[in-house]
Amino acid sequence: MNGLELHKAAANDDVAAIERLLSQGARVDARDANGRTALLVATHDNKVNAARALIEAGADVNAKDDIKDSPYLYAGARGRLEILKMTLDHGADLKSTNRYGGTALIPASERGHVEAVSMLIDAGVDVDHVNNLGWTALLEAVILSDGGPRHVEIVKRLIDAGASLGIADSDGVTALEHAQRRGYTEMVKLLEQTSSAGHNPLPPEL
Incomplete structure (x- = not known):
């Protein structure tokens, strides 16, 4: 299963595609070339529905990409309030830090x-x-x-x-x-x- 299909579905806020891909065996925390999970892609684009579907499917809200951004850290830094709340409700590591140690x-x-x-x-x-x-x-x-x-x-x-x-x-x-x-x-x-x-x-x- 191509994990990048899940990333594309996340970017498009396509919940149906996300659910279909996961049911077909796509790994919820598969990484792209930059180390980003589908949840981080959804967070970047503020795709709330996709983020919710991925989090409910067990996506790691603390999974960091190659520049040490995670869905939780990025949502907080960029004021993505709905996604931030979801990450806080699903195990956000409050002590985790970004590439600047913040x-x-x-x-x-x-x-x-x-x-x-x-x-x-x-x-x-x-x-x-x-x-x-x-x-x-x-x-x-x-x-x-x-x-x-x-x-x-x-x-x-x-x-x-x-x-x-x-x-x-x-x-x-x-x-x-x-x-x-x-x-x-x-x-x-x-x-x-x-x-x-x-x-x-x-x-x-x-």
């Missing part, structure tokens, strides 16, 4: 996916995980954002979830300092209020 929460925060951030926080992803760049979700929500409303809301939700304000980047610069340097007034206000209220305190030297 959890799903970090790119979700960077890209401004507010609801995905909330889902991942609620699921129990470590809000203070540090990736290979030396950044947490909070740092990325400041450093790689435009300071707009979505990222302000993400900063708020990360703070509410207990994110530490004291974790600095590899140069020793905190989220508050990055926000100040960029003139992100609303973020600065949130971070300063949290610090002055005694929650997630900044290091003494700040």
